[in-house]
Amino acid sequence: MSVRQLNTADPQFEAEFSKLVARDASVDPEITRRAEAIVEDVRVRGDEAVLEYTNRFDRMSVSSMDELVITAEEMKAALDGLPADQREALTEAAQRIRKFHENELGKTFMVTDHLGNRMGQRVTAVDAVGLYVPGGKAAYPSSVLMNAMPANVAGVRQIEMVVPTPGGEKNQLVLAAASLCGVNRAYAIGGAQAVAALAYGTKTIPCVDKIVGPGNAYVAAAKRHVFGRVGIDMIAGPSEILVICDGGTNPDWIAMDLFSQAEHDELAQAVLLTPDAEFADAVQASIAKLLPTMSRRDIIEKSLAARGAIIVTKDLEEACRVADTIAPEHLELSVEDPEKWAEHIHHAGALFLGRWTSEALGDYCAGPNHVLPTSRTARFSSPLGVYDFQKRTSVLHVSEEGVQVLGRIASTLAEGESLTAHSRSARYRLK
Numbered sequence: 001m002s003v004r005q006l007n008t009a010d011p012q013f014e015a016e017f018s019k020l021v022a023r024d025a026s027v028d029p030e031i032t033r034r035a036e037a038i039v040e041d042v043r044v045r046g047d048e049a050v051l052e053y054t055n056r057f058d059r060m061s062v063s064s065m066d067e068l069v070i071t072a073e074e075m076k077a078a079l080d081g082l083p084a085d086q087r088e089a090l091t092e093a094a095q096r097i098r099k100f101h102e103n104e105l106g107k108t109f110m111v112t113d114h115l116g117n118r119m120g121q122r123v124t125a126v127d128a129v130g131l132y133v134p135g136g137k138a139a140y141p142s143s144v145l146m147n148a149m150p151a152n153v154a155g156v157r158q159i160e161m162v163v164p165t166p167g168g169e170k171n172q173l174v175l176a177a178a179s180l181c182g183v184n185r186a187y188a189i190g191g192a193q194a195v196a197a198l199a200y201g202t203k204t205i206p207c208v209d210k211i212v213g214p215g216n217a218y219v220a221a222a223k224r225h226v227f228g229r230v231g232i233d234m235i236a237g238p239s240e241i242l243v244i245c246d247g248g249t250n251p252d253w254i255a256m257d258l259f260s261q262a263e264h265d266e267l268a269q270a271v272l273l274t275p276d277a278e279f280a281d282a283v284q285a286s287i288a289k290l291l292p293t294m295s296r297r298d299i300i301e302k303s304l305a306a307r308g309a310i311i312v313t314k315d316l317e318e319a320c321r322v323a324d325t326i327a328p329e330h331l332e333l334s335v336e337d338p339e340k341w342a343e344h345i346h347h348a349g350a351l352f353l354g355r356w357t358s359e360a361l362g363d364y365c366a367g368p369n370h371v372l373p374t375s376r377t378a379r380f381s382s383p384l385g386v387y388d389f390q391k392r393t394s395v396l397h398v399s400e401e402g403v404q405v406l407g408r409i410a411s412t413l414a415e416g417e418s419l420t421a422h423s424r425s426a427r428y429r430l431k
Contacts, residue, residue: 001291002284003304007277007312008322020271020309021326023237023375027224028217035192035221042196047203053193058135058166060188065204070161070175070186078175086173090141093365094180097145100367101153104386116399117406125155126231126389128206130198131183132213133174135164135190141177142363146370147213147233147384148181154389159183160208162198164190190215192222199226212371212384233384237375238267241359242328242348244319246335247276249355255286257332260360262303263296269307271326273319280310320344327378330359349378403429 006016042049047065054060054068062068079087110120129151133144144161151159161178163171165188178186187205189197195215201207210231211223223232241261245254258270274280287304294300313319320341323331327347335341338353345351349372352359363370371384398406407426414422 001288001301003287003308003310005280005310008314008318031217032221035218036225038192039196039222039225042193043200050189050193050197050202053191054189057191058164060168068188070188072184075175075179075183075186078172079179082172082176090176091180094145094149096365096367097149098153101150101386106387106390115402115405117402118397120395122393122395123390126209126391128158128208129156129389130208130211131159131161132194132211132215132219133161133163134215135166139171139174141173143214144174144177144181148183150384150386151389152182154386156389160198160206161186162189162194192218195219195222195226199230233388234373239264240269240329240374242271242323242326243332243334244273244323246316247274247279248336249334251279251282251286252290254283254334255290257358259294259300262300262308266299266302268303270304272310273313273322275313275315275319277312280312283310316341317344327376329372329374332359347379349373349383404431
């Protein structure tokens with residue numbers, strides 16, 4: 001196949017580019033209606049509804065919630081039972097992710113001003129977190145590591161995991177990853193019913209304060225519905241990769257990097273920006289050569305045909321400006337002096353610097369989180385981190401001397417807002 005090729009010098013570029021980056025942000029009203037109905041049913045009927053939907057949607061025939069509980073002991077047994085190479089790789093990845101996220105821990109602080117007033121911020125962990133993990137064909141132990149480890153590092157005491165097990169088949173790598181991350185207990189349930197159970201609680205499943213983790217359209221709709229009752233991480237869209245290359249990297253490498261995200265989903269987006277037209281042609285040739293070797297060829301081909309592109313730019317500076325317009329989830333700077341060009345990038349979920357840094361390393365084991373903002377939300381959002389599982393409480397201790405100053409200021413401003421009780425509350429403490 002041939003990926004569409006654009007050139008910023010063409011008069012039609014802006015129109016073609018707008019089509020490329022346009023997204024259908026609409027939410028399917030029927031999916032929303034069904035998901036919300038399931039959520040409300042679980043809220044009212046609890047375990048009974050969870051059992052009913054689990055049997056219906058996951059081809060199960062369980063009669064008790066006890067059959068869906070996955071204990072910490074079972075998760076530990078899954079870890080111990082892995083082949084040695086898988087266990088070692090999973091453990092090393094978990095350790096690297098933990099070490100990286102330990103740098104994100106927020107700190108409590110207090111300061112004292114010249115009037116003796118003490119003020120500051122107290123940082124504490126969220127009490128309970130629910131982790132949604134896709135199941136069935138889309139079973140990702142890396143998702144467990146990336147979502148649960150920051151919560152563990154933050155000091156969350158209760159981490160509950162839900163993971164669908166279609167036909168009753170449990171993914172041992174997922175359970176092993178949960179054990180490494182300190183998940184307290186898991187449940188073999190999924191879909192909107194699992195989100196509802198975590199948000200409202202049932203007799204078997206305790207309610208949590210925040211729900212994180214990816215899922216299908218029903219899971220996303222359910223998360224939207226329960227937001228406010230609980231916190232959520234984000235509503236993620238299809239995966240995205242944008243590569244900026246100066247032409248000095250092996251074109252096969254770049255083609256495969258584009259494939260690495262295109263293989264996720266037909267709606268995923270993979271884009272290359274380069275000032276070298278000959279290199280653009282070389283990557284086209286690599287795509288044609290390598291695509292037949294891919295196990296997920298059909299998905300990659302549909303993704304590249306619908307949303308992929310190779311864009312020839314005037315220079316690297318212009319490539320960076322175009323990249324900022326896209327604000328991609330993943331951005332590879334496969335160039336000489338990548339640190340220099342990183343300064344030109346303002347909007348990206350994650351940056352991958354240099355020719356040796358494939359995005360796939362970040363997906364699994366390098367350390368930084370792979371839960372990233374999509375759909376141009378990198379303009380105002382950040383990767384998942386320890387800070388998503390910590391709360392900040394402001395602290396104020398006013399001195400007798402300090403209230404004589406602050407009380408007068410507060411009273412004057414309160415009177416300006418016609419809030420009499422505020423004004424008197426501040427003035428009552430004045431001498």
